[in-house]
Amino acid sequence: xxxKGLYFSRGRxxxxxxxxxxxxxxxxxxxxxxYHCVTMLDPALALGSDVQLYPLSTDLVPIIPALDQLLxxxxxxxxxxxxxxxxxxxxxxxxLKQWCDRRGIVFVEDCSHTLFAEPYQAxxxxxxxxFVASSPYKFFPSADGGWLYAPNPEKLAGASQSAxxxxxxxxxxxxxxxxxxxxxxxxxxxxxxxxxxxSVAGKLPEAGIDQRRxxxxxxxxxQPDLERADxxxxxxxxxxxxxxxxxISKRQANYRRWLQAMEGLPNCHAxxxxxxxxxxxxxxxxxxxxPMPHFHWLKQLAVPVWRWDEMxxxxxxxxxxxxxxxxxxxxxxxxxxxxxxxxxxxxxKALRASSNGVRQ
Ligand SMILES: Cc1ncc(COP(=O)(O)O)c(C=O)c1O
Numbered sequence: 001x002x003x004k005g006l007y008f009s010r011g012r013x014x015x016x017x018x019x020x021x022x023x024x025x026x027x028x029x030x031x032x033x034x035y036h037c038v039t040m041l042d043p044a045l046a047l048g049s050d051v052q053l054y055p056l057s058t059d060l061v062p063i064i065p066a067l068d069q070l071l072x073x074x075x076x077x078x079x080x081x082x083x084x085x086x087x088x089x090x091x092x093x094x095x096l097k098q099w100c101d102r103r104g105i106v107f108v109e110d111c112s113h114t115l116f117a118e119p120y121q122a123x124x125x126x127x128x129x130x131f132v133a134s135s136p137y138k139f140f141p142s143a144d145g146g147w148l149y150a151p152n153p154e155k156l157a158g159a160s161q162s163a164x165x166x167x168x169x170x171x172x173x174x175x176x177x178x179x180x181x182x183x184x185x186x187x188x189x190x191x192x193x194x195x196x197x198x199s200v201a202g203k204l205p206e207a208g209i210d211q212r213r214x215x216x217x218x219x220x221x222x223q224p225d226l227e228r229a230d231x232x233x234x235x236x237x238x239x240x241x242x243x244x245x246x247x248i249s250k251r252q253a254n255y256r257r258w259l260q261a262m263e264g265l266p267n268c269h270a271x272x273x274x275x276x277x278x279x280x281x282x283x284x285x286x287x288x289x290x291p292m293p294h295f296h297w298l299k300q301l302a303v304p305v306w307r308w309d310e311m312x313x314x315x316x317x318x319x320x321x322x323x324x325x326x327x328x329x330x331x332x333x334x335x336x337x338x339x340x341x342x343x344x345x346x347x348x349k350a351l352r353a354s355s356n357g358v359r360q
Contacts, residue, residue, distance in 0.1 A: 009145070018133050019043055026047070029075075032051055034318070038219040041312070043227075052074050082108045084110035088114050088282040108130065109129025111125050113138070113282035141179065143173070146231065163233070169232050193346055204293055254333070254340060268294075286327045295327065305327050306327070309323055
């Protein structure tokens with residue numbers, strides 16, 4: 001597969017290039033998952049295209065029968081369909097690809113959450129997409145790195161990427177060193193957790209105004225001047241020289257550590273309670289019953305936890321539910337035992353703590 005791909009600074013720009021090459025423009029529409037990170041839609045909005053959001057099942061698999069209805073409803077012809085292997089759990093997109101082929105729609109496979117890069121492609125990924133976009137920087141210790149692959153190399157012909165300046169390149173290298181030197185937690189930090197939790201649990205914040213996007217709008221996380229920027233040379237080197245097997249086994253071990261911690265834990269459940277052997281997890285998706293107060297407490301404890309609360313409004317009940325209830329917990333290979341112990345302790349203490357004043 002080497003040599004067939006194009007590098008970008010992030011996966012969103014690889015997606016943008018795929019959309020552009022697929023002919024997406026102001027007179028056409030993108031079909032995208034209702035559960036999404038805004039950066040999946042940004043590049044389509046930058047091209048001026050419409051976005052239609054399709055529904056997903058509870059395990060985040062596209063509901064194919066709903067797609068025809070959306071096609072009929074779309075004011076503009078649909079040119080591209082985007083589908084994601086969420087959290088690294090590889091899906092069989094062959095039915096989706098057939099659906100696209102029958103209608104002349106370009107299928108873009110989103111491998112941003114899978115280990116999909118020049119030296120390694122997770123089993124079952126990159127098989128169906130006319131274009132496949134990924135985010136190697138999420139799996140490798142590089143300062144940046146998005147990648148666009150097409151099984152037919154002619155689809156990537158005529159690329160005009162611009163290389164980073166040497167100053168930007170040096171900043172990238174500095175960033176890598178800083179990441180490696182980040183402050184670490186230790187056993188004493190675990191001992192302090194009870195006290196920290198007691199202090200944050202005492203005061204519930206006022207409920208804010210939950211502002212929603214009725215129509216998708218481009219976010220500030222998309223920078224048009226990076227559309228054609230190549231990944232740093234140092235990133236490309238790192239991506240191609242890391243031990244992939246070490247990355248895989250550490251991520252899988254961290255995921256299993258989370259699963260173990262879930263046993264008997266109240267107020268939550270793992271979205272994917274099994275880790276198939278071939279899956280290289282991106283994050284550990286956790287459904288929590290009471291985002292308020294539990295998400296708030298986790299944030300107050302400085303647990304690195306995310307959710308996609310900026311997503312656009314859709315008719316998909318799963319996306320609407322997961323927007324506030326589905327948390328993304330880290331399982332990155334760089335987490336050492338002390339850090340995993342601290343993360344697990346913080347999560348289990350917060351979720352076990354009484355949730356008086358629970359709000360949805
Ligand atoms: C599913 C998915 N696809 C695409 C992207 C865009 O990736 P990147 O951060 O590399 O631009 C993201 C962002 O996190 C994502 O979560």
